[in-house]
Amino acid sequence: MDAIVKKLMREAGRTYAEEAGITLKDQPGALFKLLVLTNLMSARISAEIALSAARELFGAGGGTPRGMARLSWQERVDALGRGHYVRYDESTATRLGEMAEAVQDKYGGDLRRLPIEAGRDPGRAAELLREFKGIGPTGVDIFCREAQSVWPWLRPYFDAQARKGADRLGLPTAPKRLADEVPDKDLGRFAAALVRAARDKKLAGSVTS
Known part of the structure; x- marks a missing residue:
């Protein structure tokens, strides 16, 4: 080396x-947490604030699709505020709720189904990720860059x-x-x-x- x-x-x-406290594994909870972190980091805001906001959301119970959906909009806003994610807190709170519902509706709450849906093709996976509001090309890069740790078909x-x-x-x-x-x-x-x-x-x- x-x-x-x-x-x-x-x-x-x-x-x-890892910085957000996520032990990344090919498991539903960990993959959803990565998706949440990706959404937060996609905004024009520092990585440190996005990481802090993610930790607050997970601590409030938003670490699974069902848990995030169960949080009220105000509870999500409050968690984002505690993480100092205040510039985009209201729109992000809405977006995270919609994203959690989308994961439940399309993937049965389990993002391990996304590679199957994508045929383990990175280009198709990117298209599926962009279906989540708030995740554009930058978000796709963030998610795939991290997910390659547990999804070998994304490497390098x-x-x-x-x-x-x-x-x-x-x-x-x-x-x-x-x-x-x-x-x-x-x-x-x-x-x-x-x-x-x-x-x-x-x-x-x-x-x-």
Whole structure:
């Protein structure tokens, strides 16, 4: 493994799901939590605030489709407020309720059915993810970048932000070449670390110094 990659993984090699307290597994609860986090991170708001809001929502009982749907709109607004997600709190509270209902209606509350529906094709999976309000191309990238940890058929998934981070660190930018830098099980963490390097010049400087 390249020395820069080793240092990057040591300093920033954790997924955003891990930071939100999600133990990512190919299980309904964990995948729904990742979808919630994706929705929150898709807005023009800092990752730290999105992570904090996700933790508050999960603590309030919104960690499953049924639990999120059972929360009142005001309870969702209040949880977002405690996470300082105040700029988009009202529209997001509505969107999260609709998303929870959509997961229940289309997938029976179990997002493990999405790969089956998509035929394990990343392009088709992207289309299905965009059916959820609030998730556009950026959200698709966030979800797939993290989900590759448990859905091997998405690998390697390095979106534009991750490739920007790789370029900043002087690493290859082609996804297949980047994938050769770490074991398959670490691809999600590596991609997240590259995104952090793209967003944080100080981190990138520390890793390359």
